[in-house]
Amino acid sequence: MGVLRDMLTALRGGASEVGEAIVDANAIRILEQEIRDAESAIASAKQSLTRMKSSEIKLKREMATLDADVADYEQKAVAALNAGEEALATEVAERIAELESDRNDKGSEQAALDAEINKIHAMIKARERTIQKNKRELDKVRTVQELQRATESVSRNFAATGSSSHRVSAALERVKAKQENWQDRMQAGEWLEGQEAGDDIDAKLRAKGIGASGSGGANDVLARLKARQAG
Amino acid sequence: MILDDLAFRLNEYSGEEGTTFDALVTERGILEVVCSNNDEFPIHLTTTETQLLSVTPLFSVAEVQPDKLDELNRTFLQLSPAVPLSSIGLQGDTYILFGSMALSTRFEVVAHELEVQAENTIDVLEAVEHLLA
Incomplete structure (x- = not known):
């Protein structure tokens, strides 16, 4: 179930007081437990996968051996027929039939194992989805909890000074x-x-020496006075 | 702890526009940051497993003129898409401006977001000031 809806229900129910748990601690524990359960289910599924895979490899090897044996005996049966050894050829044919039936048994065993392996793969994927979904839900809860914590200290100040208007x-x-x-x-x-x-x-x-006249003020003044006298 | 490291670096840092930061981890494990471009409304930082959350508490419901509450809420909903990098929300009885970043966000980007959030706080409050008591 969506955590957001739970939170809104809690809020409407009046859990808006600062410091009050918006999300039921139980709901968080359940999410965490589900994550742990899914993780251990995946771990044991992977172990049985390994076992099944090794059985499958063994079966395939046995089937290949049987195939090779059948091919070998077929050649021998033909050789016996060619040599006119009808009775021997029949004996070989019976042996081939036995080998083939054995091979077919192993073939269906392998198909069943394959189906089982696929099922386990699908199960692991589903569990992984559960884990990801629960982690996202948990992160939402944590976000709300942390926002609440970060807001709390200041809102207490608001409560103390908030009555003063403006x-x-x-x-x-x-x-x-x-x-x-x-x-x-x-x-x-x-x-x-x-x-x-x-x-x-x-x-x-x-x-x-560009712009305002520089030093030598006294010389300038003297020159000006002399010019005035001359005038 | 990421908040301690962030506090240390923010105190040494000066943003592109000359903003400086006073950062302090409180005993409750919250990083309180005062940006020099808005030292009246500190930003509170905290983390989850994946995110860094930055919260600026604005004011309480009690500080809104009672008959202007609907108008304030509508104004906030309209403003929200226009405020870059920050969202507006209600936490308990307190209106907040908040942002969230991935924990892997580069320090310079975090500092910039805080600078913007401090700036946004002023803009948002100016827009609704007339609705407050």
């Missing part, structure tokens, strides 16, 4: 103020960088 708005305002403050500082930083870069250019220009 808690969220106040917090939002503080965050936005900090962000603006940070942006202002970023802009200030950029402005300062620009200033420093500008100063740098002016300094370079002065060094090359």
